[in-house]
Amino acid sequence: MILKHLKAKEWALMVACTGFIVLQVWLDLEIPDYMYQITKLLMQPGVTVEQIMAQGWPMLGLALGSLGTALVIGYIAAYVATSLAKRVRAMQFHKVQSFSANEINKFSTASLITRATNDVTQVQMAVAIGLQVIIKAPIMAGWAIIKISGKSWQWTSATAVAIIVMLTLIGVLMYFVVPRFKKIQWLTDDVNRNMRENLKGIRVIRAFNAEMYQEKKFEKANEELTANNLFTGRAMSLMMPVMTSVIGLLSLSIYWIGALLIDAAVGIPARIGLFSDMIVYIAYAMQVVMGFMMLVIVFFILPRAIVSARRIEEIIDTEPSIKDGTVASGPGNGEIEFDKVCFKYPGAADYVLKDISFKADHGETIAFIGSTGSGKSTIVNLLLRSYDVTEGSVKVDGVDVRDYTQEALHQKMGYVPQKAMLFSGTVFSNVAYGDMSSERTEADVRTAVAIAQGAEFVEGMKGGYYASIAQGGTNVSGGQKQRLSIARAVCRRPEIYIFDDSFSALDYRTDRCLRSALKKETADVTSVIVAQRVGTILDADKIVVLDNGSVVGIGKHHELLDTCPVYREIVESQLTEEDMRR
Template sequence: MLKIFKYIEKHEWGFIAISLGLIIIQVWLDLKLPDYMSNITTLVQTEGSTVSDIVFEGGWMLLCALGSLVSSCIVGYFAAKVAAGLAKRLRGEVYDKTLSFSMEEMNDFSTSSLINRTTNDITQVQQLVAMGLQSIIKAPILAVWAILKIAGKSWQWTATTAGAVVVLLVMLSVIIIFVIPKFKIIQQLTDNLNQVTRENLTGLRVVRAYNAEDYQEDKFEEANDELTNTNLFTNRMMSIMQPGMSLIMSGLSLVIYWLGAYLINEAAMIDKISLFSDMIVFSSYAVQVIMAFMLLTMIFIMLPRASVSAGRILEVIERETNIKDGTYDLETSAVSGELEFKNVSFKYPGASDYVLHNVNFKVESGETVAFIGATGSGKSTLINLIPRFYDVSEGEVLVDGINVKEYKLETLHSKIGYVSQKATIFSGTVESNVDYGENSKDDSIDEVGKAIEIAQAEEFVDSLDGGYQAQIAQSGANLSGGQKQRLSIARAVYRDPEIYIFDDSFSALDYKTDRDLRKALNDEGSGATSIVVAQRIGTIKDADKIIVLDDGEVVGIGKHRELLRTCEVYQEIASSQLSQEELSYA
């Protein structure tokens, strides 16, 4: 938890120092009130006292109360400012760190957990800091000062107050022992509920298509009930706190007055007024002591959950990324768009078996190279090594003759136009989704139009209400699969990269659109290299080079006709997709 405080800025520590001073003033003013009350009690019992004397003492009480109120408001303002600033920076740190994660780290945390850590966990820390600056600092000062005030008044009253504090601490200990372990479970269950909810919402069409509403509802109810039951347990345990505190405070006051009545009854007449005044003052100070422990109680309630949340936040921020940034940052080089795999083998973190085995090939600048193979043969895994979504386990990947590990990630990514297997569309407009590919460009509407034209998306974009400014829903929910793919391709084209990477990005396109798009890419591609993962032989048979993968190994490299003669795996794929006439013609 203490590590979180290093994210508090220097000027905010100044606010904390000011708050400390104001809290000391506030406590002094609060503890002066019983003194004035004692004076008023004495004046009422003393012959010759005037109303003006009592009003004068009451005026000082009023000023003390107002001073305490003003100090409390200022401290609350500073506490809120420090807490909000800390939460802002923590959200920024978690978000920035998440952006630097490789696929390995993303898989370790899960999307739902990262969302929860960015929102719910940081809110828990923010609430603790906001309350803590007011309570953690004030409570010990108030408790010690009040105890010093009442020390020596009466050993009976002092022993009673100490007994009340012991009872309070026992109650707190029991609650904390049973509740603290549950807080970490609550955060994990919140992650799970978040995940179930996201799956249901993102897969709503599939849920409805398979009449799985009841199944999903049961799944949600199970996660919801588990979280609810755990929350109920902790809240029921915590609910003992408030009535327990009221019982202790009321019981303490009752015992003090009962003892006071006994002491006053046994005292000499001259001491009765003094004892009565002391009883009133002691009662007020004793309540202040209990209030101080009550403030600490509030922190003890919040601290366990906030500590768990702080640990989860730091787990993200302090996570070492496996993909280290290189130092090479020259965007231009002697060769452009050249790609080479040298003895590359790869296995996923924690896995025992290799997904890729000793892969070797070279792609010359401007070539179109296609990868084909059965599902699970390692095609997507292989191309994910180029932009360093993962790093190779053995061997090296070279872009323009330089190992990708030596590049600065920003420089490497600027050379690549990547279109993922699942089209990713952002909420916004058609234009914002296309120029996302190079979001620093200005006056880009002509280039956006050209990219949309090359991607064969012009017809459907023109039909949208607003054209380039047409609103796109989150995840492209108001677009078809083919439309989303074409916008994703337009995004890559707009970037004008050295290397295009298409990870099965034409699967939702019909053959005519596919053919027209590839022709436009070849005509307008400015000599860029194209890396294509495909399932359909008909869409890649004109590639300069086709690489056949089988169980993570390269089993054939060549052109379409050559592979039909020499590669058994390619022959099997071709015979399952092409007619006998097409095979004979080839």
């Protein structure tokens, strides 16, 4: 239940809110009694204004009191609802931060965004309105029924018929509408997914003139959501006209029954009493009907809110498959060892990596090369512990990565992803990014950018090292993004550098200059390089050749040329015979 995330203060406010609602209902239901007295006075000859106002002033006071309690109830409801929404949204964000790639793929990015935004809004709206309506409606209806129960069985019967008609209508509509309400949030996920895909791939879409194809995909998801919303909207739109008709017919029946009763009464006093009772009864009957009308408002909101709450709870209750170990820190020199590692993705039948074993000592550069899909990036993911191995072990500084806390493990590493990722901010904030950013000075950032061969273009930007970077780095080129991404890893001063095909966006001259500068910077640090270009890894201390998830060769460049046919085939496809033997 989503309400379990409320704090003690908010529960106390809800109790107080209930008290104010009871007070408001009492004030509202006392007003008809004064109306009864005023009506009787008006029917008497010689009545004065002072006598009328003697009943009118208390009645006005009750109305103002009801207004005041309504304001307090609204304030409390808004505070509780927004506090819960803020907390639940933060809990979702925190939980998603702990998710491995497996959990993120399970929910999908579009669904995670919808759950943290649209779903939270649905819950917030339900709590805000529910506190004012769900509690008030039954109290008001029940109390008003008690007030009118002894007035006249004819009027009570008319009111009972009206209530039965309303309950029947609500029941029928809910039977057809609630299942549709439950689908809306999932259909919203589909629309968001299509929109996100379209925005991310807009260049490819335009390059292939695929706008119409994407529009059809989006239109299909959009039409399904629209049709669902139209069905629920049209069904619920029947509610208010029928309710209005019931109220009108109930009022008419009360007047008609009252006219018959008054006509049958003997004597003026008796008729005056019946007329006053009729006026009061109508007021109470309207309170009963209003109570049920407020419940209708709840039925508009509650089904979607329940679905949203379950979706939010699904995120919060999901346990990450990657759990922290107990090793929080320790001396290390960047030694890496894979011992008989096998891995397959969750739910997959085939292994992506099979019996992978190698070791990189302190200060060594170890490189991985192989055809697309051979498992190079998967090795990086296991080293970063984006996934856990299926069999075997991955060790850093002699400790299994599963025994480290994730913070301690990641502090040892400077990671440059295959697809460079920049965040909205400045050049400085992107390069000094991470848990040690407060320790980095402008001099550190300048040095890191210079090593990454980015000083020229950064200093040419307006603002230099404090130049603005758009979300995703859309205001810089692919090569510039890659260099800033490399600078970020250098600025971290890690024990292990991980370059996951990080030089592919660079021209050959920049690539050569960058590797030369990095060689000096990383002389005493372990480096892991995943590459497609043979030229990038020629000077590596160890080259691991992968083919279909298996190691088919380990050694230096010249050794592998003679001992590993797979490596020689890759080299021959990229280098001349003269370059191969350099």
